[in-house]
Each structure stands twice: as C-alpha cells, then as structure tokens.
Amino acid sequence: MMGSMTKAALIWAPVNPQQVLLAQQTQEAARGLGIELLSLPLITATDIVPALAEAEMAQVQAIVVAADPLTISNARAIIDGCTARGLPSMHTFVFETRSGALMSYGADLLENYRSAAGYIDQILRGAKVADLPFQEPTRLTLSVNLGTARSLRIAVPPSLLARADEVIE
Numbered sequence: 534m535m536g537s538m539t540k541a542a543l544i545w546a547p548v549n550p551q552q553v554l555l556a557q558q559t560q561e562a563a564r565g566l567g568i569e570l571l572s573l574p575l576i577t578a579t580d581i582v583p584a585l586a587e588a589e590m591a592q593v594q595a596i597v598v599a600a601d602p603l604t605i606s607n608a609r610a611i612i613d614g615c616t617a618r619g620l621p622s623m624h625t626f627v628f629e630t631r632s633g634a635l636m637s638y639g640a641d642l643l644e645n646y647r648s649a650a651g652y653i654d655q656i657l658r659g660a661k662v663a664d665l666p667f668q669e670p671t672r673l674t675l676s677v678n679l680g681t682a683r684s685l686r687i688a689v690p691p692s693l694l695a696r697a698d699e700v701i702e
Contacts, residue, residue: 542571542593544584544611546601555599578607585614593620600625600639608632621685627699630676635685640670674698 543559545552556572563570571591573584588596596615598604604611608624612633615622624630625639648668655665676699682689694700 538568538594540569540571540591540593542573542584542588542591542596543599544573544575544581544596544604545599546576546603547574548576549601552599552601559597559599575603578603578610581607581610581614585611585618585620588620589618595635596620596622598622598624598629598634605629608634616681616684619685621681621687627674627676630678630699631701633678633681635678635681635687637674637676639673641672641674644670644672676701 541563543556545556547553547556556574560570560572571588571593573588573596575581575584585596598608598611605626608629609632612622612624612629616633621635624634624637626637626642630637652665656662675697677689677694677697678701679689680702
C-alpha cells in the first residue's frame, strides 16, 4: 500500500503548446497539494529511458503521463519502463491501462469519435466549419488495472474501484 504521496513526476511533450500549459497547471496543482513534481519533458522517443531513470533516481512515487502523439505512440515503452522500475503510472486512455498502466482517466474515445462523425455529417450537408460549436468531452473514463496494482504491491481502495468505469484483472 502506498502512503501519502510526496513526490511524483510528469512526462510531457514541450513541443506541444497544450502540454506546456498542462505542465504549468499540473505543477501548480501539485504545489497546492504539497507534492513535489519532477518535470520530465520528452522531445523524442529516445528521451523515455533517461527520463524514467531520472524519475527512479529522484525516488518519485508515481508518474503521470500526459497524452500527446509522442507519449501515445510510445505508450508500450513508457508502461514497460515504469513497471520495470516499480513505478505506478497514470495515463489518459483506457487502452493504456489495458496495456499494463496502473490507471487512466480521460476522455472517452468512442464518444469523441461519435461526436466527430456528427460534425462530419453536418459539414457534408453544407454546414460551415466556423459555424459549428466547439464541443468538449462529456464523458470521462476511469480505468484501473488490478493486475498491475498487485505487481506493484498497491492496495487499490474499494471506493476507487466502485467509481471506476473499467477494472482490469
């Protein structure tokens, strides 16, 4: 069982302007919670192993992986690297939890695709893209991998499992 978290790391891609804002907001949130946050920016996939080694040396208790094409396309390497170092990782998408990450919390991809299909339908019927409203995700999905939790010797609270949309054995 993990005690109170005091030190975590954020893996993110600084070439993505959204990620820069996310890193700043995550740093502020961590500070507000009394958690020291180690920033692990990735420029290329070759930065993954050194970043995870830095996290291990800094003795972080968990890693948050921000969703970006770089981190998503290299999810397997990040998940395997975290697991090999005994580091729990939180990702954005359910498929990452199914691939061995401890947990994920983020937009429901199927809902996003359905929404995109609706936009395409409107565009094909003559709607101007500029006239279509911006839509944010309305459903977020929490997924927990109990097999990973067991391998990392983390007891997942029943209250968290009760809130999860998907629990993977």
